[in-house]
Amino acid sequence: MRGFAQLLSGFLLEYVPRRRSLSENTAKSYRDSFAILLRWLADGRGIAPDDVRIEDLSRENVESFCLWLSDVRGVCAATVNVRLCALRSFASYVSFTEPAYLEWASALRAVEFSKSPSGEVEWLPVEAVNLIMESASSDAREHAMLGLLYDSGARVSEIANARRCDLRLDAPATIRLSGKGRKVRIVPLCDQVAGMASAYLAATAGAPDSPLFVNRSGKAIGRAGITYVLKKHVAAAHEADPLVVPPTTHPHALRHSKAVHLVEADVNIIYIRDFMGHSSVKTTEIYAKISSKSRQKAVEKAAANLIMGSAYGEEDKSAIMEWLRNLL
Structure with missing residues (x-):
């Protein structure tokens, strides 16, 4: 042995x-x-x-x-x-x-994975989202479901309650979401996700006012159903690349991820507030802080890579790190 x-x-x-x-x-x-x-x-x-x-x-x-x-x-x-x-x-x-x-x-x-501490917002990098979508790409329903959940920054309940008539796929494509306090907002969709939604609608039948996504019983899918779909494809994506995709996550993490990605794309914070359906910009500012932290971690990681087995001298390292910090 x-x-x-x-x-x-x-x-x-x-x-x-x-x-x-x-x-x-x-x-x-x-x-x-x-x-x-x-x-x-x-x-x-x-x-x-x-x-x-x-x-x-x-x-x-x-x-x-x-x-x-x-x-x-x-x-x-x-x-x-x-x-x-x-x-x-x-x-x-x-x-x-x-x-x-x-x-x-x-x-x-049997050793359990660590959970993020209370108050820490869980979000996924763009690469992880892409791998999850790639895993779901063979199923039109699940592909559209996860694509809309991420691209619209929707709460899981908003996708569960959506109707087929809430989708508008003529350019510019949008989805109508009913959020907290019965507030309704119209959210734009990218061409790729609009294509996913179009393919799904074409492959399924239903009245305009019927649920956008249904379960096996033909009733509107619930939170648990959407969570199951997400976790299934997160597990598959994690198997493909465990360094990029966490072993598990939850639907709200896709909403957080969309907000962080908008901040990282330098989208105006007021637009992001309206896009996410926040009642106050203070809530939206949380994502700006997260984005700053992620950039700082990138600098720290670069420093670690320079220190471990680097051919640069201490003066060179200092100059490079100063240059990196100026990019933030």
């Missing part, structure tokens, strides 16, 4: 890049995750890298490692989940190649 070192080598050199065909960035993230874990085992548990056994990656140790990442290194929940994803994927690989470790693998895969 192979030990930890042999299994990790097979996982990183054979399974991840060849059998799973994951991207180079994801493969690098997996390698980094194990490098950090091995360093933690050495410093925190006194286990040298050459002495690590499969049993040392116990559920207790992995949970402690995740807490250390969050509490000591100060990384966000999303980054903790990226590290945990690598470990869980390794457990799946080991369970298939060495069935004797099935019980161990099951315990490790």
Whole structure:
């Protein structure tokens, strides 16, 4: 039976890049995750890298490692989940190649992903949204549902309550949404999403006043139904690229994502307020703060990349970082 070192080598050199065909960035993230874990085992548990056994990656140790990442290194929940994803994927690989470790693998895969702290707005980068839409593209109904949910910045209840007549697909395409306090707003749709909606309407029948999306019983789809569709395609997109797409999310995260993306595109904050249906611009300003934080993280990441194995001298690094900050 192979030990930890042999299994990790097979996982990183054979399974991840060849059998799973994951991207180079994801493969690098997996390698980094194990490098950090091995360093933690050495410093925190006194286990040298050459002495690590499969049993040392116990559920207790992995949970402690995740807490250390969050509490000591100060990384966000999303980054903790990226590290945990690598470990869980390794457990799946080991369970298939060495069935004797099935019980161990099951315990490790039971470690839960971190949740964003209360008050932290969850949103997805454009790349993640694209991967989710790509997963749903083979189903006209689900493709249109998720496309409208994101592109209109709608609340899940607004899409669930929408009628076929609320869609106007002649240029410029729009959707009419009934929001909080029975407020109605007309939201523009991009050509791509208008095409998704057009394809869906053409493939389905229904009176103009009938629900836009129905469930298997022919009744208007509910929040749970939309959430199920989203989670299904998020899981598929996460499988395709776990570094970009989180393991799970919720419909309101697409609304947050649209708002952040509008801010990042330098759209006027007053327009975004009206687009999102906010009663006060103060609510909309939250997304401007999020966008600023994401830009700052990009600068910090660039700094980390410069520091690790960089050919630049300290003076060069300082000049480059100053240039990056001026872009914010």
